[in-house]
Amino acid sequence: MPDLRRGKSYTAAAITAFLLSIQALPSQDYSPDSTGNRQFMFLPPVVAEIDGRKITSEVAIKTLRQKLPVERMAEMPASKVKTLIREDINDSIDRSIIEQKLKATNIRPSPEMVLAEFRRLFSSLTPDKQAFLISELAGKNLTLEQYQSKASKDPQQQFKIAFNKWIEMSFADKLEIQDAEIETYYRKNQGLFAVPATVTISQILIKKSDPKETAKYMDKAETVLSRLRQGEDFGRLAEQFSDCTVSKNRKGVLGTFRADGELPSGVESAAFALQAGEFSGIIDDRIGLFIIKVNARTEPCYLPYESMKEVLRVRLRDDKIRALVEEVLQQERAKMQITINF
Secondary structure (H helix, E strand, O other): OOOHHHOOOOOHHHHHHHHOOOOOOOOOOOOOOOOOOHHHOOOOOEEEEEOOEEEEHHHHHHHHHOOOOHHHHHHOOHHHHHHHHHHHHHHHHHHHHHHHHHHHOOOOOOHHHHHHHHHHHHHHOOHHHHHHHHHHHHHOOOOHHHHHHHHHOOHHHHHHHHHHHHHHHHHHHHOOOOHHHHHHHHHHOHHHHEEOOEEEEEEEEEEOOOHHHHHHHHHHHHHHHHHHHOOOOHHHHHHHHOOOHHHHOOOOEEEEEEOOOOOOHHHHHHHHHOOOOOEOOOEEOOOEEEEEEEEEEEOOEEOOHHHHHHHHHHHHHHHHHHHHHHHHHHHHHHOOOEEEOO
16 A cells, blocks of 8 residues: 555656656767677667767667666666666656756756755744754754755756746646545545554464474463463563564564564464454464464554545645646657657
8 A cells, every 4th residue: 555644656856856867868979889888789879869869879878877887787688778778768858858948938957046945945844843954964964054055056956946946837727736636536546545454462482393393392382371371471471481582572572463464374364363452272383383462453444534635635736747747748759850779
């Protein structure tokens, strides 16, 4: 299930990161390096042409090497190298389109633009969050002013802020998300907000270290179970008898689990059949004999609409941004002469 509680979604910043993922390819032509790129001879000398501008295999490989070690590239099959180069070329085209849009709207990436946005965001924080940020920076030997200065000089940050400004200028009238739209999305995607049942368990594990001693292990487990039924404390018996070094030192407490296969199947089935405070019989598993106790459990439920409303507003707005930007990119690509030669 997507972790919607953390607001994880596509954002303008995420799109920006995508656009910043590759430097613009040089416009001049190059001749292939017949020695340095011999292992990439499966590529044509000119891998792509964009409005008459040629991109050679040498340039494409050089760009790819900025992301990946040469050794890793050499181990890749030809199909994978071609896929990565194709992605690089397309990313470069998209970046150049956005740069043209910024110029057309007179938006110029600059340090001043980054500083203004940083100050706006910082002033919107509550005092405790401002103090936390300053404390975090101090832990990295940075003052707030030093961090601002450093960020403002970063070309990627400048492009990111300029890109976000272009989005607001271009699509402001299309980005408002109505409450009805949020609720419709919530109702139609109910499964995304399901919270599964959980159990918090303790265990006593008798390991079956020697196949010849099966009867001895079973006798030990039955003794423990008998003492539990007589009212002895589960935690004390776990400290005394359990062979699990992790939970033994915590009075048998193992942790909280969902029914997703993390526990041995027999243990999981028993755990979710018990109520809080109950303990199981002996569960015979491949690695040993288990006796478990359920300390607490939660029933399956859904994250309530009201708690998700603003998270979903951000998500739906970002989905709209992504779709609008993609539409612009496709429209501009349609005007270009783009040929990829593999």
